[in-house]
Amino acid sequence: MNVSIVAAGTLCGRISPVGMGSAEDRALLEQLRDRTDASLIGAGTLRAENPEMRGSGGCLSEKRLRAVICGSGVLSAAGKRIFVVGPPPLVFTGHGRVASLTDSLGGVAEVCGIDDGGHGLSVAAAIAELARRGARSVLIEGGGGLNHAALAEGVVDEVYFTVTPFLSGDRRAVPLADGPGPLGDPFLPLNLLSCRQSASGELFLHYQVAGRVHDV
Numbered sequence: 001m002n003v004s005i006v007a008a009g010t011l012c013g014r015i016s017p018v019g020m021g022s023a024e025d026r027a028l029l030e031q032l033r034d035r036t037d038a039s040l041i042g043a044g045t046l047r048a049e050n051p052e053m054r055g056s057g058g059c060l061s062e063k064r065l066r067a068v069i070c071g072s073g074v075l076s077a078a079g080k081r082i083f084v085v086g087p088p089p090l091v092f093t094g095h096g097r098v099a100s101l102t103d104s105l106g107g108v109a110e111v112c113g114i115d116d117g118g119h120g121l122s123v124a125a126a127i128a129e130l131a132r133r134g135a136r137s138v139l140i141e142g143g144g145g146l147n148h149a150a151l152a153e154g155v156v157d158e159v160y161f162t163v164t165p166f167l168s169g170d171r172r173a174v175p176l177a178d179g180p181g182p183l184g185d186p187f188l189p190l191n192l193l194s195c196r197q198s199a200s201g202e203l204f205l206h207y208q209v210a211g212r213v214h215d216v
Helices: 023-035 043-048 095-105 123-132 144-152
Strands: 002-009 039-043 065-068 091-093 110-114 138-141 158-163 190-197 201-210
Touching: 002 144, 023 138, 023 158, 039 144, 065 123, 091 095, 091 123, 091 144, 091 201, 095 110, 095 144, 110 123, 123 138, 123 144, 123 201, 138 144
Parallel strands: 002 138, 002 158, 039 065, 039 138, 065 091, 091 110
Antiparallel strands: 158 201, 190 201
8 A cells, every 4th residue: 555645835834725736736636646546635624625536637537536534523515526526435434423424424425434543533544444445545635634643653655745936924824744743753754756846936846754665
């Protein structure tokens, strides 16, 4: 299983509000979806945005898995295209919240119970369930809390980060990894695999998490 995080952010590392990336950045995201078997997002990202997780050319594969992780067990399908376009997504929540979330979503998604990971739902358990369903690669598309949890649990192999030519300075804006403590002592080391500059002023960075084997 190969697990990647993808995000675009400001020079100060803020990934919200989304939409700061160029058309070239969007194309990269779609190409990564083409090359992976599943996407995983946090419920907060779904509440704030309206993703469908389409690949290149607007393609939405019937075989590709789309999943949401929802620790609170509270999620509305109203107005969210992921629940009406393409195959029904998988929604992960705690075992005790499966029945209530299934009822509130009204059958537009499959709800799956997973274990607690210490600081919330276990991302590793969600990844394992996606693997059980045939996924050999997973693209984590945010937000910051999910990114932090996945990195803290040691399930991430690669990070794709687009540095956009903007500064935020807003402490309320979500960073790339947003969690209760440091990911290392004090840092989680990364190995740079590639760096490409765009005419848009963006930098396209591709890192391997140190200690993980890069799956080419």
